Amino acid sequence: MADIELLPHNVPSQSELPELVEELTTLNLGPTHPATHGIFQNVLKMDGEKIVSGEQTIGYIHRAFEKIAERRPFYQITTLTDRMNYCSSPINNMGWHMTVEKLLGIEVPKRAQYIRVLMMELARITDHIICNSILGVDTGAFTGFLYVMQKREEVYEIYEEVCGARLTTNMGRVGGMERDLSSTAIRKIKEFIKSFPPVLRELEKLLNRNRIFMDRTINVGPISQERALSYGFTGPNLRAAGIDYDVRVMNPYSSYEDFDFEVPIGQNGDTFDRYMVRNEEMWQSLKIVEQAINNLPEGPYYADAPEFYLPPKQEVYKNMEALIYHFKIVMGEIDAPAGEVYHAVEGGNGELGFYLISDGGRAPYRLHFRRPSFIYYQAYPEMCKGSSLSDAILTMSSMNVIAGELDA
Amino acid sequence: MKEVKIVGAPDGHSGAGFFATSLDQAIGLARSYSLWPLPFATSCCGIEFMATMGAHYDISRFGSERPSFSPRQADLLMVMGTIAKKMAPVVKQVYLQMAEPRWVMAVGACASSGGIFDTYSVLQGIDRIIPVDVYVPGCPPRPEQIIDGLMQIQYLAQNESLRRRNTDEYQELLTSYNIQ
Amino acid sequence: MLTNQEVAEGLLEKFGDQVFGFEEPYGLLTLSTTREDILPLMEFLKDHKTWQVIFLTDLTGVQYPDNKGQEFVVVYHLHSFVHNFRIRIKVALSEADLHIPTATGLFASANWMERETYDFFGILFDGHPNLRRILNIEEMDYFPMRKEYPMEDATREDKIDALFGR
Amino acid sequence: MNSVVSFFYFLSFLTILSAVMVVVSRNPIHSVLYLILTFFTLSGHYILLNAQFLAAVNIIVYAGAIMVLFLFVIMFLNMKQDQEESKTNLTKIAATIVGGTVFVILFGAYRKTAIEPFNPQTYDSQIGMIESLGHMLFREYLLPFELASILLLVAMVGAVLLGKREIGERHF
Amino acid sequence: MDLTEFLVKTATIFAVFVATLVIAMYSTWAERKVAGFIQDRSGPNRAGWGGLLQPLADAGKMFFKEDFIPALANKWLFIAGPSLAMLTAMLASAVIPFGSTIRVAGHEVPLQGVESNIGILYVFGVVALGVYGIMVGGWASNNKFSLLGAIRAASQNISYEVAMGLSLIAILMMSSSLSLGEIVSQQHGMNWNIFYQPLGFIIFITCSFAECNRVPFDLPECETELVGGYHTEYGSMKLGFYLFAEYINMFISSAIISVLYFGGYNYPGMDFVYNQLVNALGTETGHNIATLIGTAVFFGKALFFVFFYMWVRWTIPRFRYDQLMNLGWKKLIPLAILNILITGAAVLFLKPVITAWLN
Amino acid sequence: MQLTNRSKQVSNKQMTLAERAYLPAIATGLAITIKHFFAKKVTIQYPEVKRYLGPVFRGRHILKRDAEGRERCTACGLCAVACPAEAISMVASERQKGEENLYREEKYAAVYEVNMLRCIFCGLCEEACPKQAVYLRHDEFVPVFTERDQVIWGKDLLVEDMNNRYTREAWTKEEAHVLDAKRANGEATNVVPRAIP
Structure with missing residues (x-):
C-alpha cells in the first residue's frame, strides 16, 4: 500500500528568506488554512500583526494539464478546460472551442454564438458571485454568501438543462453547441433574469455601504496601474486599478460586438474596488444575458462542417457516410492544419489565453494556457506588504485566485 | 413537503419507566449526528461542497454544518479535489492530527483514484496514504451524492463499536499505512 | 491603428538581420530573434513612444526534439493596449546550451512564467532572482514537459494500457 | 474554633502557600497564575473583614486587569527556559537580605500597633x-x-x- | 444560618445553575436553527424532532472523542484553560435576580442565587476574569494561531471593559445602588432604564458583544484568519467547554442587559395582574404565580437578547483589529463619559424639576 | 489609462454621515436577515425528496438492450477511445450460433468494465456510441463505495434489467430538441415536475 515515497512537506528554510530581525515571527498560511480557498501556501514574515514580507508556494494541485493536452484529441480537451477555472468552466470551454475553430477556420452560426455568449455571461455571474460572497465570508458575513449561492444554484440548473452537468459542464463542441437551447432552458434563463436582481441587491445592501465592510476593504491591498500592468494583471483586478481593458471590447469574439454593455473600473485597485468592479460586472453580464436571450437568432446551432462536428445520431444509425465521419471524429482523426494560434477570451479572472501549436496530428503538439490567476497572483506579497493579517486575507480572497487555474 | 425521517431511538430494553440501551449504540448515534467535517477542498469538488452547505442541500440537517478547519476538532476528513504529490504529505499530516474517532471521505474522482489526471504529479487516490472509509464517485459529485456519502459515514459510525479503534484489525490497517 | 507591416518595418530598421522569420499566422505578427537581442528588442518595444507594447501577455517554452540545434523555443506574447496590437517573439535555443536572459527586469510578471518554463523544460533564465521549481516538487529530477518523459503516473493500479492500444 | 475562624486559617494558609509559589515557580506564567490566586485569597480576607466593595474592586482591578496585562507581556516575550539569565550567588544573597529587612521592618511596625478588639456594641456593620x-x-x-x-x-x-x-x- | 435556609439556598443556586446550563445547551441548538432560518435553510432536523437532540449528540460525541494534548503544550495549563473558562462563566449567574420572591410557609425566598449589595461589581469582576480561560488555553497550546487569538481576546476584553464600566456608571448614578435586585425593583412596571439611557444601552450592548467574543467582535476565533483562534488545538470536551462557556456568557450578558435596561422581571400592568391573582388565589399562591409570570417575562427578555446576538452574528461583517480598538478607545469611551456627564447633569438639575412638576 | 469609451467608474469611497454612524447600515442588514428568517425555506429534504435532474443529466452508466432484450453493444471500442479518463475497458468476442437472442450484432463485449471512480461523467461515451448502447442515466447516481474493489463495474451491474427498463424522454439531442419543441407548443404533457418547492 504505502509503497510510494512521500517527500517531506516543503517549508522554505530560514536561510532562504531574506535576513530579518529576530523579533519577526513566521506565520504559515496554508496550504490547509481556511482562507486559502484553493490550495497554496503563503509564508508570511510578521512583525506583530504586520506583514513584513511574504513568499508563496504554489503547485499543490498541479495536474499537468499541458502534458495531458498533448495526448488527447481536440474534443477531449474540454474536460481539462472544465477543471481549470472551475467557477466559470463554460468560459474556458468556449474559449477552447473558439481557438480550435480559429485553427480550423470554421465560422460558427449566429445562434450558436449567442448561446455561447449566454453561457459565458452566466458563468461570469457565477464566478463573481463566488468571489464576492466569499469576500463577504472572509469579513465575517456568512449569510449574504448563502443568499447568492441560491441564485448560483439556479444557474447550475440552467447548465444542467443545457448540457447535463452542473460544474464541469463539458459544454459546447468544436463547431457549435452540442444541442440546441431547450425551451425549458430559455424559460429558466428568463426566470433567472427576473429573480437575480433582488438577491444581488440584498447582497449589496448587506455589504456595499456598510461601514464595517468599507473600513475593512478600502485601501486594503491596493496596486497602482503601472505595477498592475507590470505584473500582468487582467480582468476585474486590472479594471479595479482603473484600466478599462476588457477582451470582450478590445477583441470581440463570439458576437460580443452586438451587445451593449459597460466596462466598470475602480480607482486605486484596492479590495473595495475589486469588489465593486465585480459587483457591477454581474449587472453588466445580466444585461448581456437579457439582450442575448431576447435577440436569440433562429437558425442552426452548429456549423456546417461535417468533418469536425459530429453528425446527428439518426444519420449515424442509417447513413454510412455519417458513420464514417462519426468514427473519424471520435477517434480524433480529423484533418487539422498545422499552425499556431493564440486566442484569448475574457475569463472570470481576466484574459484567458490559449496558445495552440498544431502539427496536424490528432492532438495538439503543444498547448499552453495563459492562466490569469497564475500570472497575477505573484503580485500578492507586494500587495499585502505592510498590512495586517486580516487585510492580507481579504486581499487574497478579493483577487479570486482559483487553485485549478493557478496550478494547471 | 414529505415527512422528514427522524432518527429513531436505538434498540434497547424498554420497560415501565426505564429505557436502557447499550452505550455503544447511543454514542454511535450521537457521533453520527454530530460529524464535524474538515473540508479539505482543493478544487472543483470544494465548490460543490459549498453547494452542499448552501440553502438547497443544507448539510446542517445532519448536524454537520460546523466546518472544523482545525483537525483536532474534526471527526470527518472530507478530501475534495485533486491531491497532487506535493500535497500528499499535508493530507497525511492533517489525518494524523485528527483525534479518534476519525473518518475519511474521498469526494470525487480525483481524490478517490486520480480521475482523468493520470499524470506524473497527481496522487492516484488518497487511499495510498491514508485509509478511506467512503468513496464518492463523480467529477464533481452532485451535492446529493456528497450527502449520500455523509449518510454512509453516519451508518458506519452507528454500527461501529465504541472501542473499534483499539481492535487489532484497525491497528493493522493503520500499520499498513505506516501510521502509529 | 498599428499594422503588422509598420511594426515589422520598424523592427527591421532598428535590429536589421537580428530579427527574422516574419510570419502572420492568423493575423498575429510573429518573428524570431536571437537570445542576445531578445531583451533589447522587448525593451525597444516597451519604451517605444507610439507603439507602447507594455504588456507581457504570455511567456512559454516549446520543445522540438527533432529540430537539431534548435530543440527549444521560448515564445513571448506581447500586447500594446493602446493600439490593441499583439506580437509574438520566438527565440530558439539548443539543448546543449539552454540559457536565455531573464525578462524580470522588464516585466514583473515574467518571474513566475519563467519559473514555470524552467520547471517544465529546464530552460535556464540567466539573472532570474529565484529560479526554482514552481509547480512540481523540488526533488523532481527531470523536466516533465519534455517529450521524452511519460505523462502517466507509474504507480497507478487500475488501468491496463494494453486494453486501449495506447 | 468556629467556622469563620477556621475559614480564616484556611484562607491564610492558601494565601501564604500561593505567595510562596509565586516566588518559587520557575515558569513565569505559573508565577503570574499563582499571584492571581493570591489576589483571590486576599479578596476572601476582605470579605471576612466585611469589606465587600474592596474585595470586588481588588478582583476587578488587580486580578481582572493588571494581571491580565502581566500575563500579556509575558506571553509576548515568550520566555524560554534556556534564555533565563543566570542568577549568581551574589544576587541571591542580596535578594535575601533585602527581603529579610523588609520583613523585619514590617514585623517591627506591626508589633507596636495595638489592634482594637472586636466589640459587638460599637461595631458598625456598614464600615466596609x-x-x-x-x-x-x-x-x-x-x-x-x-x-x-x-x-x-x-x-x-x-x-x-x-x-x-x-x-x-x-x-x- | 440554619439548616432550612441553607437547604433553600442550595436549592436555589442549583436551580439557577441548571437553568443556565440548559439554556446554554439549547442556545447551541438555537444558534444552528437561527442561522439556518436566516439563511433560508432548515437547520438541524434529523436528530430528534426539529433537531432537538442535537446538543445531546454533540455532547455525547465530544465526551467520547479521543482526549488529545499536543506534545509541546503545557499540560496543566492546557487543561486549566477550558476549566477556567467554564468556571468563570458559571459564576456570574449567581447574583442575577430571576424574579421577585416566592412565599413558602411564611418565608420569603428571593429568586436569586445570592442577594449581594455589590451584585453589579461581582458580575463585573467575574466577567473580568473570563479572559483568563482564553488566555491560558491559548498560550498553553503552543500554537501561533492560538497565541494570536489569546492575545487578541485579552486586549479586546480589557479595552471594552473600560467602556462597559463607564456606561454602567450612568445607571448606577440613577439608581444609586450597586445591587441588581435593587436596580430591578426600581424599574417597576414600565419604568425601564432604556428610556433614560438609550446611549448607555447602545454602548453597553456593543461592549457585551465584545466581551462575549461574538460577531462583529469575534476576532479571537475568527475562522478565516486564525483557523480556530485560541481553541485551535482543542478537541473533545475541552473544546466543548470553550464553546459552552461562550453560550453561557451570552445568556448571562443577555440576562444582565434585561436586568439593567429592560426592567428584569417587571412588565407593564404587573400591579394589575398581581392584584387580580392575589384576589383570586390568596396571598400565597397568587403572589407565587405573579412571581413566576415575572420570571417568565424575564426569561423572555433574556432569550430575546440571546436571539439578538445570533441575529447580529449572521448579519454583519467583523471588524479588523485596529478598527476594533479604535472603536473601543476613541469612540465608545468618550461617548460613555459624555453619557455620564449628561446623566449627572440630568440627575442634578432635571430630576428635581420633574419631581416638582409631577407633584 | 482610457482604452474604450465604455468605461464607468463604479467605486465610491466617500461615506455619508449616516454611513459613518454604523447603525443605519446594521439596521438595514438586520431587516434583511429577519425577512429571510420568516421566509419560506428552499431546502430540499434530500433522502426523502429527490430532485428531477433534467432530461440530459449525466448520471450512472447503463448498457441498453433493444426491445427484444438483446444487448446493443457491439464492442467497437469508440466509447473507450472517447473516454478522457480511460475508465472504460472491454474485451470483444464473436457471437456464437444460438446466441442471436442475446446479442444484437455479430460482435459483442464479453467483458465491459467501467471504473466508476475514474469516470468523470463527461458524457463523451454516450456521444461516441454509434449503436445506442451506452447511456448515462438521468435519474440515478452511482452509489457511494466503501471499498476500493467494488468500484469496477462489470456487465452484471451495467446491463439493463428487462424488468425495470430505463426510459427517458429523449435519447439523442435531436430527439430532445423535437420533444422540447412539442412541449413548448403544449403537445406533450408528460413533464415530470421538479421536486423542489
Whole structure:
C-alpha cells in the first residue's frame, strides 16, 4: 500500500528568506488554512500583526494539464478546460472551442454564438458571485454568501438543462453547441433574469455601504496601474486599478460586438474596488444575458462542417457516410492544419489565453494556457506588504485566485 | 413537503419507566449526528461542497454544518479535489492530527483514484496514504451524492463499536499505512 | 491603428538581420530573434513612444526534439493596449546550451512564467532572482514537459494500457 | 474554633502557600497564575473583614486587569527556559537580605500597633460598605484622594506618550 | 444560618445553575436553527424532532472523542484553560435576580442565587476574569494561531471593559445602588432604564458583544484568519467547554442587559395582574404565580437578547483589529463619559424639576 | 489609462454621515436577515425528496438492450477511445450460433468494465456510441463505495434489467430538441415536475 515515497512537506528554510530581525515571527498560511480557498501556501514574515514580507508556494494541485493536452484529441480537451477555472468552466470551454475553430477556420452560426455568449455571461455571474460572497465570508458575513449561492444554484440548473452537468459542464463542441437551447432552458434563463436582481441587491445592501465592510476593504491591498500592468494583471483586478481593458471590447469574439454593455473600473485597485468592479460586472453580464436571450437568432446551432462536428445520431444509425465521419471524429482523426494560434477570451479572472501549436496530428503538439490567476497572483506579497493579517486575507480572497487555474 | 425521517431511538430494553440501551449504540448515534467535517477542498469538488452547505442541500440537517478547519476538532476528513504529490504529505499530516474517532471521505474522482489526471504529479487516490472509509464517485459529485456519502459515514459510525479503534484489525490497517 | 507591416518595418530598421522569420499566422505578427537581442528588442518595444507594447501577455517554452540545434523555443506574447496590437517573439535555443536572459527586469510578471518554463523544460533564465521549481516538487529530477518523459503516473493500479492500444 | 475562624486559617494558609509559589515557580506564567490566586485569597480576607466593595474592586482591578496585562507581556516575550539569565550567588544573597529587612521592618511596625478588639456594641456593620467608604474618601481624605488621582493621570499621560513613540515620529 | 435556609439556598443556586446550563445547551441548538432560518435553510432536523437532540449528540460525541494534548503544550495549563473558562462563566449567574420572591410557609425566598449589595461589581469582576480561560488555553497550546487569538481576546476584553464600566456608571448614578435586585425593583412596571439611557444601552450592548467574543467582535476565533483562534488545538470536551462557556456568557450578558435596561422581571400592568391573582388565589399562591409570570417575562427578555446576538452574528461583517480598538478607545469611551456627564447633569438639575412638576 | 469609451467608474469611497454612524447600515442588514428568517425555506429534504435532474443529466452508466432484450453493444471500442479518463475497458468476442437472442450484432463485449471512480461523467461515451448502447442515466447516481474493489463495474451491474427498463424522454439531442419543441407548443404533457418547492 504505502509503497510510494512521500517527500517531506516543503517549508522554505530560514536561510532562504531574506535576513530579518529576530523579533519577526513566521506565520504559515496554508496550504490547509481556511482562507486559502484553493490550495497554496503563503509564508508570511510578521512583525506583530504586520506583514513584513511574504513568499508563496504554489503547485499543490498541479495536474499537468499541458502534458495531458498533448495526448488527447481536440474534443477531449474540454474536460481539462472544465477543471481549470472551475467557477466559470463554460468560459474556458468556449474559449477552447473558439481557438480550435480559429485553427480550423470554421465560422460558427449566429445562434450558436449567442448561446455561447449566454453561457459565458452566466458563468461570469457565477464566478463573481463566488468571489464576492466569499469576500463577504472572509469579513465575517456568512449569510449574504448563502443568499447568492441560491441564485448560483439556479444557474447550475440552467447548465444542467443545457448540457447535463452542473460544474464541469463539458459544454459546447468544436463547431457549435452540442444541442440546441431547450425551451425549458430559455424559460429558466428568463426566470433567472427576473429573480437575480433582488438577491444581488440584498447582497449589496448587506455589504456595499456598510461601514464595517468599507473600513475593512478600502485601501486594503491596493496596486497602482503601472505595477498592475507590470505584473500582468487582467480582468476585474486590472479594471479595479482603473484600466478599462476588457477582451470582450478590445477583441470581440463570439458576437460580443452586438451587445451593449459597460466596462466598470475602480480607482486605486484596492479590495473595495475589486469588489465593486465585480459587483457591477454581474449587472453588466445580466444585461448581456437579457439582450442575448431576447435577440436569440433562429437558425442552426452548429456549423456546417461535417468533418469536425459530429453528425446527428439518426444519420449515424442509417447513413454510412455519417458513420464514417462519426468514427473519424471520435477517434480524433480529423484533418487539422498545422499552425499556431493564440486566442484569448475574457475569463472570470481576466484574459484567458490559449496558445495552440498544431502539427496536424490528432492532438495538439503543444498547448499552453495563459492562466490569469497564475500570472497575477505573484503580485500578492507586494500587495499585502505592510498590512495586517486580516487585510492580507481579504486581499487574497478579493483577487479570486482559483487553485485549478493557478496550478494547471 | 414529505415527512422528514427522524432518527429513531436505538434498540434497547424498554420497560415501565426505564429505557436502557447499550452505550455503544447511543454514542454511535450521537457521533453520527454530530460529524464535524474538515473540508479539505482543493478544487472543483470544494465548490460543490459549498453547494452542499448552501440553502438547497443544507448539510446542517445532519448536524454537520460546523466546518472544523482545525483537525483536532474534526471527526470527518472530507478530501475534495485533486491531491497532487506535493500535497500528499499535508493530507497525511492533517489525518494524523485528527483525534479518534476519525473518518475519511474521498469526494470525487480525483481524490478517490486520480480521475482523468493520470499524470506524473497527481496522487492516484488518497487511499495510498491514508485509509478511506467512503468513496464518492463523480467529477464533481452532485451535492446529493456528497450527502449520500455523509449518510454512509453516519451508518458506519452507528454500527461501529465504541472501542473499534483499539481492535487489532484497525491497528493493522493503520500499520499498513505506516501510521502509529 | 498599428499594422503588422509598420511594426515589422520598424523592427527591421532598428535590429536589421537580428530579427527574422516574419510570419502572420492568423493575423498575429510573429518573428524570431536571437537570445542576445531578445531583451533589447522587448525593451525597444516597451519604451517605444507610439507603439507602447507594455504588456507581457504570455511567456512559454516549446520543445522540438527533432529540430537539431534548435530543440527549444521560448515564445513571448506581447500586447500594446493602446493600439490593441499583439506580437509574438520566438527565440530558439539548443539543448546543449539552454540559457536565455531573464525578462524580470522588464516585466514583473515574467518571474513566475519563467519559473514555470524552467520547471517544465529546464530552460535556464540567466539573472532570474529565484529560479526554482514552481509547480512540481523540488526533488523532481527531470523536466516533465519534455517529450521524452511519460505523462502517466507509474504507480497507478487500475488501468491496463494494453486494453486501449495506447 | 468556629467556622469563620477556621475559614480564616484556611484562607491564610492558601494565601501564604500561593505567595510562596509565586516566588518559587520557575515558569513565569505559573508565577503570574499563582499571584492571581493570591489576589483571590486576599479578596476572601476582605470579605471576612466585611469589606465587600474592596474585595470586588481588588478582583476587578488587580486580578481582572493588571494581571491580565502581566500575563500579556509575558506571553509576548515568550520566555524560554534556556534564555533565563543566570542568577549568581551574589544576587541571591542580596535578594535575601533585602527581603529579610523588609520583613523585619514590617514585623517591627506591626508589633507596636495595638489592634482594637472586636466589640459587638460599637461595631458598625456598614464600615466596609460603599457608603461609608465614599464618605470617608470624599470628606476626610479628599486631598490625598485628589492628589492620588492627579498622580495617576500624570502617569497615564506619560504612559501614552511613551507608548506612542514610533520609528520616524519622535515626540521627544 | 440554619439548616432550612441553607437547604433553600442550595436549592436555589442549583436551580439557577441548571437553568443556565440548559439554556446554554439549547442556545447551541438555537444558534444552528437561527442561522439556518436566516439563511433560508432548515437547520438541524434529523436528530430528534426539529433537531432537538442535537446538543445531546454533540455532547455525547465530544465526551467520547479521543482526549488529545499536543506534545509541546503545557499540560496543566492546557487543561486549566477550558476549566477556567467554564468556571468563570458559571459564576456570574449567581447574583442575577430571576424574579421577585416566592412565599413558602411564611418565608420569603428571593429568586436569586445570592442577594449581594455589590451584585453589579461581582458580575463585573467575574466577567473580568473570563479572559483568563482564553488566555491560558491559548498560550498553553503552543500554537501561533492560538497565541494570536489569546492575545487578541485579552486586549479586546480589557479595552471594552473600560467602556462597559463607564456606561454602567450612568445607571448606577440613577439608581444609586450597586445591587441588581435593587436596580430591578426600581424599574417597576414600565419604568425601564432604556428610556433614560438609550446611549448607555447602545454602548453597553456593543461592549457585551465584545466581551462575549461574538460577531462583529469575534476576532479571537475568527475562522478565516486564525483557523480556530485560541481553541485551535482543542478537541473533545475541552473544546466543548470553550464553546459552552461562550453560550453561557451570552445568556448571562443577555440576562444582565434585561436586568439593567429592560426592567428584569417587571412588565407593564404587573400591579394589575398581581392584584387580580392575589384576589383570586390568596396571598400565597397568587403572589407565587405573579412571581413566576415575572420570571417568565424575564426569561423572555433574556432569550430575546440571546436571539439578538445570533441575529447580529449572521448579519454583519467583523471588524479588523485596529478598527476594533479604535472603536473601543476613541469612540465608545468618550461617548460613555459624555453619557455620564449628561446623566449627572440630568440627575442634578432635571430630576428635581420633574419631581416638582409631577407633584 | 482610457482604452474604450465604455468605461464607468463604479467605486465610491466617500461615506455619508449616516454611513459613518454604523447603525443605519446594521439596521438595514438586520431587516434583511429577519425577512429571510420568516421566509419560506428552499431546502430540499434530500433522502426523502429527490430532485428531477433534467432530461440530459449525466448520471450512472447503463448498457441498453433493444426491445427484444438483446444487448446493443457491439464492442467497437469508440466509447473507450472517447473516454478522457480511460475508465472504460472491454474485451470483444464473436457471437456464437444460438446466441442471436442475446446479442444484437455479430460482435459483442464479453467483458465491459467501467471504473466508476475514474469516470468523470463527461458524457463523451454516450456521444461516441454509434449503436445506442451506452447511456448515462438521468435519474440515478452511482452509489457511494466503501471499498476500493467494488468500484469496477462489470456487465452484471451495467446491463439493463428487462424488468425495470430505463426510459427517458429523449435519447439523442435531436430527439430532445423535437420533444422540447412539442412541449413548448403544449403537445406533450408528460413533464415530470421538479421536486423542489
